[in-house]
Structures are given as C-alpha cells and as structure tokens.
Amino acid sequence: MSATAPKLHGIPSMTAPLRRVLLRAPRADDLRFWREYGWRSEPDAADIAREHEALCELLAGAGADVVLAQARLDGDPDAVYVYDPALVADGGAILLRPGKPGRRGEVEALRADLEGAGVPLAGRLQAPALAEGGDLIRLDERTLLAGLGYRTNEAGVAELRRLTGLEVIAFDLPHWHGEAEVMHLLSLLSPLADDLVVAYPRLLPTRLAQLLTGRGVEIVPVPDEEFESMGGNVLALAPRVALVVDGNPETRRRLERAGVDVLVYTGSELSKGDGGPTCLTCPLLRG
Numbered sequence: 001m002s003a004t005a006p007k008l009h010g011i012p013s014m015t016a017p018l019r020r021v022l023l024r025a026p027r028a029d030d031l032r033f034w035r036e037y038g039w040r041s042e043p044d045a046a047d048i049a050r051e052h053e054a055l056c057e058l059l060a061g062a063g064a065d066v067v068l069a070q071a072r073l074d075g076d077p078d079a080v081y082v083y084d085p086a087l088v089a090d091g092g093a094i095l096l097r098p099g100k101p102g103r104r105g106e107v108e109a110l111r112a113d114l115e116g117a118g119v120p121l122a123g124r125l126q127a128p129a130l131a132e133g134g135d136l137i138r139l140d141e142r143t144l145l146a147g148l149g150y151r152t153n154e155a156g157v158a159e160l161r162r163l164t165g166l167e168v169i170a171f172d173l174p175h176w177h178g179e180a181e182v183m184h185l186l187s188l189l190s191p192l193a194d195d196l197v198v199a200y201p202r203l204l205p206t207r208l209a210q211l212l213t214g215r216g217v218e219i220v221p222v223p224d225e226e227f228e229s230m231g232g233n234v235l236a237l238a239p240r241v242a243l244v245v246d247g248n249p250e251t252r253r254r255l256e257r258a259g260v261d262v263l264v265y266t267g268s269e270l271s272k273g274d275g276g277p278t279c280l281t282c283p284l285l286r287g
Contacts, residue, residue, distance in 0.1 A: 008118035009284050010090050014138045014191045015236040020285035021059055022082060022117060024069035025052050026270070030077045037078050037102060038180060039273040048269035052080070055265050055280065062237050062263065067117045067284065071109040078103050080270070081279040083186075084133040085110045087160070088284055092122035094163050099130040099151030100182075110282070119284055123163040131156035134184030134279060135173075140194060142167055145208070147185030149173035171205040186278050190234040192242055192260055196220065198234050198251065200227045220258050223250050233276030237263065243277045245270075 008020065028045035060066050073079045078100070085106040087094045093114045095107050111121065125131055135147035144166045146157045154170070161168045176183045189199040189208070197212065198220040212219060222231040231251035235243040240260045244252060245267040255262050270280060 007285060009088055009092065009120075011088050011138055011283055011286050012090070012141045013194070013286065014283075015193050015239050016286035017238040018059070018062070018064045018236070018283055018286055020065040020067065020117075020283070022067045022069060022113060022282040022284055023052070023056060023059075023280060024073075024080050024082045024113075025049070026077065026080045030073075030075055030079070033075055034077055034272070037076070037273060038182075039077065041272055043077075043269045043272050051266050051268070051270045052280075055267070055270070055277075058243070058263065058265050059237075059281070062241075062243075064237070065285075067113075069110065069113040070116065071112040073105060073109040076102060076105060078273055078275075079106050079109070081134075081273065081275040082106075082110065082282040083279050086114060086282065087131075087133060087136055087164075088114075088119060088282065089122060089164055089166075092120035094122050094160070095124035096131045096133060097125040097127065097129055097156065098132050099149075099153070100132070103132075114284075117284060125156055125159050129153065129156040129159045131160060132184065133282075134182070134186045136160070137185055137189065137191060138166075139191060144168045145185060146170040147173045147188075149183055150179045151182065151184065169211065171208045173205070174203050176203070182274055186233060187230075188232060190232055190236070190278060192220070192234065192236050192255075192258075193239040196240065196258060196260075198222060198232055198242075198255060200232045203227075218258070220251075220254050220260075222248075223254075226251050230271060230274070230276040233278055235277035235281060245276050 135152040231248040
C-alpha cells in the first residue's frame with residue numbers, strides 16, 4: 001500500500017467508528033429454501049429486498065462506505081448474514097468454517113468478495129476446526145471473546161488463537177432450544193463502547209459476566225420479552241452510537257438512558273432467519 005492509498009481494512013474493536021462495511025443482498029431464488037435453513041417463516045421477496053436496500057442506505061448515511069458482495073452463491077438464504085463466514089482482523093481476513101454445514105459454501109464466496117474489496121487473506125480454518133462469526137466478539141484491541149456451542153468448537157478457538165495472536169477467551173454457550181436453532185455469543189451480548197455492552201444477563205456465562213465486571217464494563221440489560229426478538233443484537237456504528245432492528249422499544253429506551261444514540265431499521269423480513277444488524281454486516285474498516 002502506498003503512502004497515499006486509502007486504508008481498506010482493519011478492526012481494532014467492534015465499537016470504533018464504522019468506515020467500511022460489506023453486505024450481501026438477498027436473492028429471490030434462494031428464499032424458497034427458507035425451511036431447509038430454519039427460517040421462522042417464508043420471507044417476502046419484494047419486502048426483504050426493500051428492507052436490505054434501506055439498511056444499506058442507512059449505513060451509508062451514517063458515514064460508512066457500503067460494499068455489496070457480488071460472488072454468486074445459489075440456494076443459501078443464510079448468505080445474507082455475511083458476518084459469519086470470516087473474521088476481519090488487522091492483518092486481513094481469516095476465513096472461518098461454519099458449524100452449520102449448509103453454510104460452508106459461503107466461505108469461498110466471501111473470500112472472493114473480500115479480495116475484490118481489497119482485503120487480503122490472513123488465514124483460514126480447516127477441519128476439524130469450526131467457528132462462525134456470530135460466536136466471535138472483538139472486545140478491544142487485544143481481546144477476542146468466543147462462544148463454544150453447536151457452531152464453534154475448541155479446535156476452532158485454538159486455530160483463532162494461533163492465527164490472530166489475540167487473547168482469545170472462550171465461554172460455553174447455553175443449550176437453549178438445541179442444535180437446530182442458532183445460539184451465538186452475539187445473541188447474548190453486543191459491545192457499544194469500551195465500557196458498555198447490551199446483553200441478556202439471564203443467559204450470560206458466569207465467567208463472562210465476571211470478566212465484564214472486572215474490566216469495568218457496564219451492561220444495558222435486555223428485558224425477557226425482547227430477547228428472542230434480538231434486543232441484544234446491536235451493531236455499534238461508533239462508540240455509543242447503535243443500530244438496532246425495529247421492534248424492541250424497551251431495550252431502545254434503556255440504551256438511550258445509558259447515553260446511546262440509537263438508529264433503527266426495519267427488519268421484519270431480514271430477521272426471519274434469526275439475524276440482526278451484526279449478522280447482516282461484515283465490517284471491513286473501523287477507526
């Protein structure tokens with residue numbers, strides 16, 4: 001990279017200002033496989049396209065350069081949740097290996113799109129390692145949190161320690177509704193600033209709750225009635241600036257009382273596959 005070339009990638013934390021982000025638009029032909037991929041109900045092709053376009057416009061209006069994925073990937077409606085197949089770090093992208101077998105084709109498609117966006121490949125997971133982005137939270141410049149469950153295993157965590165050079169701290173995730181229904185670490189907690197997260201405390205691993213307390217991190221609690229509607233799945237656009245999916249009014253009030261500026265998007269169709277704003281975006285550059 002020359003001295004004058006713009007920086008294209010780098011994620012020091014998940015709350016530094018979002019400068020560049022990759023998204024994948026939903027394809028109508030893929031939505032017919034919604035049952036096979038465990039979506040809650042059939043998405044409307046026109047409405048989901050409108051919601052995604054509006055989300056892209058909102059992110060651009062908030063100051064992020066929006067990059068749209070172009071690599072073709074047939075028959076996988078989950079591909080719209082671009083956060084899961086890769087971890088973008090300072091040295092480039094680490095390609096993951098999803099625990100959901102039907103999503104493993106997303107890795108190569110995203111690799112092509114990341115390379116097209118100027119993000120180099122820094123490594124990739126191989127069997128038996130498993131990891132999905134939804135189980136990985138970059139808490140700060142030196143710490144990566146990992147959730148161990150049905151989508152991410154100990155071999156995946158070991159590979160991430162080797163490839164990232166970060167302190168990777170792993171926590172067992174709850175069984176919840178079982179293997180068929182996704183439970184990611186980001187289902188339970190989303191960073192909002194160096195000293196603030198939104199979380200559902202009733203399901204937080206005890207050691208994770210203790211770690212947050214020990215580091216002086218305040219928790220904005222998600223109420224019981226807004227957990228399954230993804231009240232805790234929040235994308236930080238900058239410290240204390242949050243993007244949330246519409247439909248969780250009490251969580252929004254609690255965020256605002258904690259000094260968070262909240263932006264809201266409509267995701268009634270986009271979220272039928274249990275994906276919120278963090279899932280729908282692959283941040284490429286923060287800072």
